[in-house]
Amino acid sequence: DARVTQTPRHKVTEMGQEVTMRCQPILGHNTVFWYRQTMMQGLELLAYFRNRAPLDDSGMPKDRFSAEMPDATLATLKIQPSEPRDSAVYFCASGLVPGHYQPQHFGDGTRLSIL
Amino acid sequence: GNSVTQMEGPVTLSEEAFLTINCTYTATGYPSLFWYVQYPGEGLQLLLKATKADDKGSNKGFEATYRKETTSFHLEKGSVQVSDSAVYFCALSDLLSFQGGKLIFGQGTELSVKP
Numbered sequence: 001d002a003r004v005t006q007t008p009r010h011k012v013t014e015m016g017q018e019v020t021m022r023c024q025p026i027l028g029h030n031t032v033f034w035y036r037q038t039m040m041q042g043l044e045l046l047a048y049f050r051n052r053a054p055l056d057d058s059g060m061p062k063d064r065f066s067a068e069m070p071d072a073t074l075a076t077l078k079i080q081p082s083e084p085r086d087s088a089v090y091f092c093a094s095g096l097v098p099g100h101y102q103p104q105h106f107g108d109g110t111r112l113s114i115l
Numbered sequence: 116g117n118s119v120t121q122m123e124g125p126v127t128l129s130e131e132a133f134l135t136i137n138c139t140y141t142a143t144g145y146p147s148l149f150w151y152v153q154y155p156g157e158g159l160q161l162l163l164k165a166t167k168a169d170d171k172g173s174n175k176g177f178e179a180t181y182r183k184e185t186t187s188f189h190l191e192k193g194s195v196q197v198s199d200s201a202v203y204f205c206a207l208s209d210l211l212s213f214q215g216g217k218l219i220f221g222q223g224t225e226l227s228v229k230p
Binding site: 004033042043045048056091093103104105106107108109 | 157159
């Protein structure tokens with residue numbers, strides 16, 4: 001089965017450090033989503049891309065977060081500088097729209113801890 | 116705007132008990148409705164979907180019927196197993212909107228099934 005691959009699976013770093021999370025979407029999918037999951041806020045949509053172009057990043061703190069798709073096989077989410085409140089599980093998902101609806105496929109997430 | 120509300124958890128049941136997790140939504144347009152499941156340490160997986168009113172989605176013994184008159188999409192299973200212990204998310208997507216493909220999630224309901 002095709003899968004969304006996220007790296008790293010776990011990341012522990014100190015406050016102020018740059019963090020880069022990577023996502024390889026399923027081949028052929030044209031939409032990529034970044035989510036953040038915490039106990040307090042639940043699942044939040046940070047940003048998403050269609051055909052590599054950013055469609056909506058209103059859920060993302062712009063001063064420290066950035067999301068890009070350098071090519072169709074790679075999406076990145078960067079935090080610089082990181083803060084303890086950024087500790088969460090970050091999920092990437094990919095899908096294929098429009099047309100016959102295909103469900104979003106999620107990766108297993110990056111568990112981020114900022115000390 | 117579009118939103119999804121789920122019953123609060125955690126829900127604790129004995130094995131073979133009947134399960135209902137309530138989900139209601141508000142939406143403009145013509146949403147499709149989904150249930151996703153998240154097992155510990157994993158990303159979300161699509162459990163079932165319904166794309167129009169009166170459709171019934173089903174998978175692995177779970178069912179949900181798209182009720183437009185009550186704006187609901189309740190998840191049911193006749194006999195739960197320990198392996199069903201997970202967090203369940205109700206979600207909608209308005210495929211006809213510009214942002215078709217973007218999912219709006221409920222807050223999630225944790226299910227714990229005891230032997």
